[in-house]
Amino acid sequence: MIKGLRTAIYPVKDLPAAKAWYTDVFGTAPYFDQPFHVGFNIGGFELGLQPDGQPGKTGTLVYWGVDDIEAEVGRITALGAEIHSAIQDVGDGIKVAELADPFGNVLGLIHNPHFDAAAVR
Numbered sequence: 001m002i003k004g005l006r007t008a009i010y011p012v013k014d015l016p017a018a019k020a021w022y023t024d025v026f027g028t029a030p031y032f033d034q035p036f037h038v039g040f041n042i043g044g045f046e047l048g049l050q051p052d053g054q055p056g057k058t059g060t061l062v063y064w065g066v067d068d069i070e071a072e073v074g075r076i077t078a079l080g081a082e083i084h085s086a087i088q089d090v091g092d093g094i095k096v097a098e099l100a101d102p103f104g105n106v107l108g109l110i111h112n113p114h115f116d117a118a119a120v121r
Helices: 015-026 069-078
Strands: 007-012 032-034 037-042 045-051 063-065 082-091 094-100 106-111
Touching (some): 015 037, 015 045, 069 082, 069 094
Parallel strands (some): 007 045, 063 106
Antiparallel strands (some): 037 045, 082 094, 094 106
């Protein structure tokens, strides 16, 4: 039985730079930090950075939940991300945005007032 999202992997060419940038973006240090994988615990889910991969803006896209999407887009673009897809209202009060990180990946953000975080196990 699938229990839900556990890990999103972003390939990066410069692991130390990506680790520092994502530490700033998420405001937390990695819980796992090795030369082959850096893992962050983000709200009970893992963001994994792996070196020597091929970053891409057309592969798997993961959306990370936020309370104020406008503020987060502003904060993260100030840290060096670029708008890949501007904030869009996709219905029922749900808003999404996609930012291009400095390493060639797309960082998705979502404000979903209907998502029940207490249901995540």
